Amino acid sequence: xxxxxxxxxxxxxxxxxxxxxxxxxxxxxxxxxxxxxxxxxxxxxxxxxxxxxxxxxxxxxxxxxxxxxxxxxxxxxxxxxxxxxxxxxxxxxxxxxxxxxxxxxxxxxxxxxxxxxxxxxxxxxxxxxxxxxxxxxxxxxxxxxxxxxxxxxxxxxxxxxxxxxxxxxxxxxxxxxxxxxxxxxxxxxxxxxxxxxxxxxxxxxxxxxxxxxxxxxxxxxxxxxxxxxxxxxxxxxxxxxxxxxxxxxxxxxxxxxxxxxxxxxxxxxxxxxxxxxxxxxxxxxxxxxxxxx
Amino acid sequence: xxxxxxxxxxxxxxxxxxxxxxxxxxxxxxxxxxxxxxxxxxxxxxxxxxxxxxxxxxxxxxxxxxxxxxxxxxxxxxxxxxxxxxxxxxxxxxxxxxxxxxxxxxxxxxxxxxxxxxxxxxxxxxxxxxxxxxxxxxxxxxxxxxxxxxxxxxxxxxxxxxxxxxxxxxxxxxxxxxxxxxxxxxxxxxxxxxxxxxxxxxxxxxxxxxxxxxxxxxxxxxxxxxxxxxxxxxxxxxxxxxxxxxxxxxxxxxxxxxxxxxxxxxxxxxxxxxxxxxxxxxxxxxxxxxxxxxxxxxxxxxxxxxxxxxxxxxxxxxxxxxxxxxxxxxxxxxxxxxxxxxxx
Numbered sequence: 208x209x210x211x212x213x214x215x216x217x218x219x220x221x222x223x224x225x226x227x228x229x230x231x232x233x234x235x236x237x238x239x240x241x242x243x244x245x246x247x248x249x250x251x252x253x254x255x256x257x258x259x260x261x262x263x264x265x266x267x268x269x270x271x272x273x274x275x276x277x278x279x280x281x282x283x284x285x286x287x288x289x290x291x292x293x294x295x296x297x298x299x300x301x302x303x304x305x306x307x308x309x310x311x312x313x314x315x316x317x318x319x320x321x322x323x324x325x326x327x328x329x330x331x332x333x334x335x336x337x338x339x340x341x342x343x344x345x346x347x348x349x350x351x352x353x354x355x356x357x358x359x360x361x362x363x364x365x366x367x368x369x370x371x372x373x374x375x376x377x378x379x380x381x382x383x384x385x386x387x388x389x390x391x392x393x394x395x396x397x398x399x400x401x402x403x404x405x406x407x408x409x410x411x412x413x414x415x416x417x418x419x420x421x422x423x424x425x426x427x428x429x430x431x432x433x434x435x436x437x438x439x440x441x442x443x444x445x446x447x448x449x450x451x452x453x454x455x456x457x458x459x460x461x462x463x464x465x466x467x468x469x470x471x472x473x474x475x476x477x478x479x480x481x482x483x484x485x486x487x488x489x490x491x492x493x494x495x496x497x498x499x500x
Numbered sequence: 501x502x503x504x505x506x507x508x509x510x511x512x513x514x515x516x517x518x519x520x521x522x523x524x525x526x527x528x529x530x531x532x533x534x535x536x537x538x539x540x541x542x543x544x545x546x547x548x549x550x551x552x553x554x555x556x557x558x559x560x561x562x563x564x565x566x567x568x569x570x571x572x573x574x575x576x577x578x579x580x581x582x583x584x585x586x587x588x589x590x591x592x593x594x595x596x597x598x599x600x601x602x603x604x605x606x607x608x609x610x611x612x613x614x615x616x617x618x619x620x621x622x623x624x625x626x627x628x629x630x631x632x633x634x635x636x637x638x639x640x641x642x643x644x645x646x647x648x649x650x651x652x653x654x655x656x657x658x659x660x661x662x663x664x665x666x667x668x669x670x671x672x673x674x675x676x677x678x679x680x681x682x683x684x685x686x687x688x689x690x691x692x693x694x695x696x697x698x699x700x701x702x703x704x705x706x707x708x709x710x711x712x713x714x715x716x717x718x719x720x721x722x723x724x725x726x727x728x729x730x731x732x733x734x735x736x737x738x739x740x741x742x743x744x745x746x747x748x749x750x751x752x753x754x755x756x757x758x759x760x761x762x763x764x765x766x767x768x769x770x771x772x773x774x775x776x777x778x779x780x781x782x783x784x785x786x787x788x789x790x791x792x793x794x795x796x797x798x799x800x801x802x803x804x805x806x807x808x809x810x811x812x813x814x815x816x817x818x819x820x821x822x823x824x825x826x827x828x829x830x831x832x833x834x835x836x837x838x839x840x841x842x843x844x
Contacts, residue, residue, distance in 0.1 A: 229733040239612025305543025331824035333763025343557040394529030396536030424640020427765040458646045
């Protein structure tokens with residue numbers, strides 16, 4: 208771009224002040240990038256540096272030891288996170304995709320706009336508030352903390368993201384594809400499910416994975432729903448450990464051994480999240496639609 | 501193009517195989533269609549129901565506190581669970597100050613990053629940079645908190661806060677005349693308002709910068725070319741051609757960042773010090789609306805205590821909703837002209 212400017216103005220040179228200002232701003236913008244990337248590098252660097260030494264077989268297979276004893280691991284927290292995420296997806300993914308289908312295929316009207324707006328509002332609700340609501344809805348009625356309550360909280364957080372991406376992806380499918388199916392006598396619901404939704408599959412999966420990555424690290428909504436547990440638990444009606452909760456508890460504890468474990472747990476959590484985000488990126492770069500590229 | 505043709509044919513050919521069956525069942529399909537559309541409508545209504553439930557839960561569970569304290573709940577500063585006297589002012593103060601401070605730190609950086617990515621950087625670097633800044637948004641709050649406790653806080657305690665106190669400590673002479681502590685006065689604990697603001701700033705940057713990028717991309721290319729053709733340098737082009745057109749949307753991004761900062765819980769809870777006090781010093785510990793819920797909800801004994809915490813949640817909910825709606829409106833004013841990405 209600067210080439211254009213200088214060559215056009217060989218007859219009337221740009222003043223030193225203006226050129227200086229231009230250079231200064233370019234420098235400042237590049238500086239901003241460096242300053243923003245610095246914490247990213249620092250966070251990842253420290254996670255690897257502090258975390259890798261504490262990840263071992265025991266960490267991945269054992270449950271926490273009492274404070275003061277060395278060893279032990281976060282196996283129950285990893286399993287608990289998987290359980291809570293599974294329960295959350297069980298409710299969140301179908302509802303999210305269904306609402307997305309509604310918005311794309313039936314919701315091109317004022318009511319659709321209301322739903323769309325509500326989904327965006329829900330997306331901005333702080334996660335701690337979702338925790339309060341799940342506490343009121345599930346924990347109070349059940350009488351105790353449980354994996355289900357955590358799952359409900361995570362599902363509420365997943366739904367708006369999945370809804371909006373599903374809608375966006377379905378709208379990418381050309382209308383001609385729908386019309387071709389109708390022309391062959393395929394009913395509308397069949398067209399939506401096996402033609403439109405199938406064409407947009409990779410895009411929809413992208414949205415699901417993004418929602419998944421977003422809630423996988425959530426701690427605040429689990430504080431008073433899943434609550435945490437220092438033992439194995441497979442019952443969905445019982446308090447359950449979760450990786451982010453365990454990291455939080457260990458990080459604010461006064462024990463060095465627990466701090467090390469917090470770093471190790473954080474490293475595992477971030478690897479899982481970055482892996483899913485990168486997978487999404489890879490899928491997205493190949494195109495959101497089947498056979499479209 | 502003969503290449504993609506067969507692929508599209510294949511997509512459509514799948515149901516065509518069972519064409520006979522579908523045509524025979526044409527009578528049933530009307531019923532099935534209706535059931536399907538109702539099911540999808542049900543899913544969409546779930547979204548409405550969830551927001552309704554949130555409002556209902558927060559409103560009913562905070563009623564007790566509302567009746568006991570009324571509006572003065574938010575203007576009183578004593579938080580005394582033992583005597584069941586609750587005032588949320590320290591939390592409002594902590595939330596507002598930490599968020600505003602975070603925005604002051606984050607906005608110039610975020611806009612700088614957006615300008616660099618969209619207008620300055622070479623094409624091959626663009627994708628990678630955009631992805632990396634978005635990666636910042638993917639890091640969970642609890643990991644930021646962990647990093648802040650063990651890396652940022654010691655850094656602030658040992659170097660940054662003593663440095664600030666030394667070179668900017670003179671500001672307290674003025675504030676003392678007004679009856680306040682200076683902003684850089686007091687013992688440098690590391691943990692406190694400044695640490696919370698910095699970690700919030702790091703978390704808010706990717707949001708503000710991605711919205712800024714979005715609205716900058718929405719500015720028509722002709723605007724840039726026109727300004728350049730008038731002999732502007734690149735910076736003058738960005739300032740008059742791009743930033744001026746996108747300013748409402750950028751402001752929307754900033755407001756969206758504010759919404760995120762107001763509701764952010766874990767990272768702030770881990771570094772702000774969690775002490776319900778109002779201090780003008782940035783080195784002093786504070787407390788926010790979200791972190792008091794996170795810390796005390798499980799231990800809240802007594803109905804009034806719990807109800808007061810839920811009322812704090814309700815206030816936080818209402819404020820973030822208003823902030824988010826405002827932000828969406830502002831972004832929409834810039835991007836409405838461009839064809840929606842999803843339209844064919």
